[in-house]
Amino acid sequence: MSYVPHSDVDRRAMLAAIGVSSVRELFSDIPAAIVRDGPLDLPEALSEWEAIRLVAGHASRNPELACFAGGGIYDHHVPAAADHLIRRSEFYTAYTPYQPEVSQGTLQAIYEFQTMICELTGMDVANASMYDGATATAEAVLMAISATRRRQVVLAGHLHPYYRRVITTYTQGLDIELRMAGAGREGLVEPAGLAEVGRETACIVVQSPNFLGLIEEVEPLADRAHEAGALLVCVVADPVSLALIRSPGEQGADIAAGEGQPFGNTPSFGGPVVGLFAAREKFIRKMPGRIVGGTEDTEGRRGYVLTLQTREQQIRRGKATSNICTNQGLNALAATIHLALIGREGLRQVAETSAQHAHYAASRIAELDGYELLHPGSPFVREFAVRTPGDPQAIVRRGLERGLLAGVSLSRFPGIGAPNGLLLAFTEKRTLEEIDLLIDVLRRG
């Protein structure tokens, strides 16, 4: 079925009012050579029930698993009220708030989102969202280049391999040099490996916790960047960690970029999620994306508008700070409502419960024959990598048979150099029973 409301009577009346005899006349500007005379090779229309049966059939071929995979997407509980509220038509069927007088709901929610992201990251200002953590990081690199007018970027340590690939894609047409500064034996950035940071460096990019879940020493890296007149971009692919560990802002970062999925958004095969972008106030005019600001109406009442729009493509066109237009508004709203529901203490509990689960499992796994933590001396929050005695992909496959997603095989990422590595993440949703099952799957190798 289509969603066209017209009856034949309507259609005739409308054609008469227009002064044409057929709908096809309205298409007369299209050269006949390219107008199709037959239908497209598409399936026949389905009724709603037939469509539901079809699509649910697809969904049923993705088994539901107890999830121990992370790597930038985490399986947290989203409170029912958060999903209920984002299903309100007022939110999800609205457009970008270009007419602020009838968009105060969306605008106020974004203002609250910006505030929460500033609180989490310890930064001064945040935008209304980017597509995801990877593209937020790529935009942070572009902003650092524009702010410093330098062209070299140092990607340090275990930055998410997909984020690294997206940065490479985004910068390929620009004259930008990407330098990799690998991680040391402990799985962390080695300051000695940053010898090349110098007068050409626009920024150092460091992720903490890094892709292997390890907490980096960010502050010395910020100092190193600042000594060279460069910026520090701190990447947060696991924002739940911010409830427990020091924020990018506290550690001297100039830009914080990251992923907000665990707040309000299901894994959804990696999208739609919500990219986070925050910075020091002095960089606000260099920031990409939409920003909401408070102001007053003609009666002196408080209200919100999109502000500093001269940074954006709809005004500045070829000279905009970014080409982004549509962002992840509804996902940012979900994050805002989730964070409002869970609150200051609740988020700490989610993080702590996740960390307790992870550390308990780590100690159990370390006792298994043939297993060891990949970096036993380095601190982690709720995600860590282990060295497995056999092929980690085979372990993941065997986990599927037991109803588990038993982590992410690091053999997928040759750059990490841990072909026998398995990356495991824990959330508040996992139970002791599931962890026991995981241990059993690993024991059987």
Next chain:
Amino acid sequence: MGEWTPTIFEKSRPGRRGTTVPRPDVPVRPLEELIPSRHLRATSPRLPEVPEHEVVRHYTEISLKNHHVDRALYPLGSCTMKYNPKVNEQMARLSGFAGLHPFAPAEAAQGALGLMHELGELLCEVAGMDSISLQPAAGAQGELTGVLLMRAYHRGRGDERRRRVLIPDSAHGTNPATVALAGFEVVELRSNEAGRLDLDSLRSALDADVAGLMLTNPNTLGVFESEILEISELVHRSGGLMYMDGANLNALMGIARPGDMGYDIVHLNLHKTFSTPHGGGGPGAGPVAVKARLAPFLPVPGVKTEGGSYALDWDRPESIGKIHGFYGNFGVLVRAYTYLRMLGCDGVRETAEAAVLNNAYLSARLEERFPLPYGRGMHESVYSGAALKKKTGVKTLDVAKRLLDYGFHAPTIYFPLIVAEALMTEPTETETREELDRYADALLAIADEAEHDPELVTGAPHATPVTRLDEGRAGRRLDVRWSFDNDA
């Protein structure tokens, strides 16, 4: 008039809770034993502490200050604010989709990969293209993908001279912004009196330095580029590529295909043509479909099928790379897939026909009072408020604000830049004749008001939650986050 709603932070009281969290299900150790104390945060983020019911009331209350498609016509031009079918929302939330982790092995993601593969084929058929990437998260990211494809294609042929991309003066702002981001130079082309790309302007710009032409079709005036075959031939003859911004595909679906017009690359806005909701600014999805000769350069991973099962395809050595952190806005793809399967081959064509019919009907009702300098468009028309302004002093901005009082959203205004006092209006196919009449009546009433009581219009809106907001003040006195200064 609406009441001012305090922020959620002002509703916070220490010790209140909106939801509860499971306790650890394992033996618990002190946090300091798990994480070295030098890494621990001294103060927790000041997230609000509000009971669930109050959170629900807060966001319900502010939501009521929004205009939205489920309330009334939302005629933003080139935004295609059509009805968002409810079944799509239900499908995207199926646990087999919502709960699927992107690192699940292919054998545990067959449903998702199969859906993506099939959606890709359906969209290729609609676009008349050979191959597709579903990865771009929005139209602008689709554009970036497309322009990087141009770059990769030319470089793949050993041609590194092509530094310029041609864009008509009526183009959306993301086009030039994207071209700059991809490292190319923008060359702006004139439109002719008919609102179409000026062929002389194109001919004189085409040379061996041109990577390609980005051309929305129908263009942002809603006008079909009827010389498209000549344009494609000229561009191809000079070695360039044809890129279509698919923002306006709703006018063409099932009737004419970009691939048959000579385009090599097109991005499709699933959040426009394919009914997925705009969500107050996103998420969208901007798949990029291409002709076979560009397929090797598409982003990784794609989705491949072999022996009846599906897998991610990372084996594209000439790929421009990865453009999204994972595989794109999958939840949006589920919605678009549901929509396309329900429409089927006939529904796709009916949709385009009704979109054009609705716009023609609305244009017939309005054009006497609001002239169309470039004529009636296909799915959208760009009216000019210049005559009204000259006669009454009432600007397009005022007309737009007054429409809000009548319970409608305003059209896109002051765009495209080549129409004075522009009102770019796209009703979409899902509006009834009665709703179009209601909207036309409102605009005509406003034109009368402008003549008889101009201050009523210039002072509008009057019936909205707030009146006109001081945007200058917002830019001068930056207030972009709650300050907490007044907290006890």
